[in-house]
Amino acid sequence: MENDFEILEKALLKLEASEAEEEKSSNYEALYKNWGKIGNQEERRKKLLEIQKSNRNNKIDRFRGILNFNSVEDKEIFKANKKVSYRPNIYVAGFHKTCLTYSNVLMLSEWMIEKPSDFSTNWYVVPCPRGIRLLAVADFGTTKFYTKHGYFKFECHTGLPGGNPYNYNGKNCCILDCFYNENTKTMYLLDLIAWNKQLMTDGETEFRQYWMKMQLEDFPDTKTINKKNEVIIKILPMMPCTNHFLSYLLSTYPQFENNSPPLDGLLFYHKKAHYVSGETPLVGWLYPYMIPEVLGKDIYVNPAYMDEMPDGYVNQADFIRKFEAKQAERNKRHIMKMDTNYNKNKNGTNDCETMEAEEKVNEEKAETEKN
Template sequence: MDDDLNNLIADFGSAGVSQLNQHQVHPRFREFKNENKEKEKQRQRRQDALERQKSAREDFVLKLRGLINSTPKKDTSPGVQRPRPNREFADQFMTSEWLVDIPEDFEEWVMVPCPSARRCLLVASNGVTTAYSKKGFVINQFPSHLPGGNYSQHKNSLTILDCFITERRHRESSSETSKTSENPKRIWVVDLICWNDLSFTESEFDCRQFMLKSRLEENGNLHEQSAKNPYAIVALPWCYCKKEAMTEMMNREFDFELDGVLFYHPKVLYIPGQNAMIGWLEPWMMPEILDVPIPERLQKPENRGENAKDYMARFESVNSQSMYIGGADRYTGRLNIQKDVEMNEQSDKSCALDLSNT
């Protein structure tokens, strides 16, 4: 089971929709003199990615089938052992790029605010839940109420989620005061890959979000911390990219420190690799790029006087070997910092692929 799981995650990369090197400078910044040409190239890259994902998803589906049909092995070794870091888990997230050209159908896209926390691949299988970092190392292992996540229920099931995980202190802001409080152990889910042996890799993003919300709501125990569920597991909020909805979202008081915002094409499938159908902005960029107002607490005084596109270009010029790709490889996104902070079983068959009977 462990070998199959390693092979599954390792093969994420081979199914990527984009051939872009994440360490290369964003194509949008190569020719500032011809912005219309660059916008057309961006639109073409998004269309190409939409076409490539139709075939790229098949490899991952086959790997999931093999994993489900395998026989889980119970760990009989004495004591509590932490799994060794596995490089095969590295770089297996579906990642974004700076949102520099706004697509014509942008109001149909989905906006997801993201916390300042570690990105992790959460895998519940064989009675244990494991959080893997972007670099492929084990962040933590623990029981959970996810299918496959503990020995008392559905231990032979498989669940895979794209998440952010934190145990750090965070700031709670209000219009009058700002205070620091202890943040409970929490996992925020940004995307659904597999749930209780049902693969959602052939589902479009907006469908995955609907199914994720319903699955988490069906199991209220996931939202609460307990001995069998030490991390509260909740879905991140989202909205469609209409100005009124985005404005309301940006003015919310989140229970986490806002790091930035991801923008998903509604039809994007979950296939690892950098994807032109996913964009990223830091909060202070929203007024300039999208004409969406933000509260004063999200302003960045150090960025005043510099427009967002110049900042992006300058950032990528300085950080060509640590390109900020929004949420997935959670770099700080500040030019003066170079450090990687890494910081229901009756599913709608049109939205999920049941792997348990294949």
């Protein structure tokens, strides 16, 4: 009987030690962005790729309806200088000039906290300019741009199919994922979501990139500013994640002509990734100065990029913890401000148009903080 008690006691001690170790690990992992999702990136990537393979012909629910332009486009609502036809008497969070169909459609990255085991064979890297991440919808002879939350940003003519009245034939259209730099009036294409009423979200990264480049060759008006195209359109380069290509990429400074816009960071795409809405471990994000720490010191990084390291930078985990704390504080202030505006509105001392403008400014600040 004593032996049984001894065995039981040892088992309990072992369990307590295991739980303590797990708690310690959990506290460390909590430094990272969205821990719980990021906990084991490698394992989650494998599971996502298996799901893609088994459901290859299924469309992502989130994208159903984005090609039904007639049901989501209301020219009176989405004109920036027009008022919506109905607005509640009191402030209601989220009741703005927002298209729910285009809200949270963009595929977003997670912090890349470890080098994937298949990094050199199954990943691409894309240099991303500093700018606003936007969803571009070209149809009905115009091109409209929306933030990742579905806010209407602006519209103009572009040389994209269906993007101006000169090339619109009633059938052609496209939806693209891009960065926009207002200073240079340049639209940097990152990814393809739909082309001529056909969803491309079930296509792998390699296919989407090939299709986008091949199709845009038939639209030369996108390269210069003219009456058909009011912004310059460029496709961001995507190259393999070998040490050779990464060193070549990061040895170049500035990355974009005249450093306008400057390089913001690097996105890493798994070659087999389908386009999904929201954050995914199949897309990673790093600032250039994080490259040696995460991907290895054998990758050459131009000293000019290393000089961009923030003052007081300790390591990636510490940076992410501070970054997330800053974002949380900003969100907290924003919620408190909305509550104040709500109370003012009840007393008739503020209006919804002012609150909408304030919320859009906060949205833009968050967009430029990190793409």
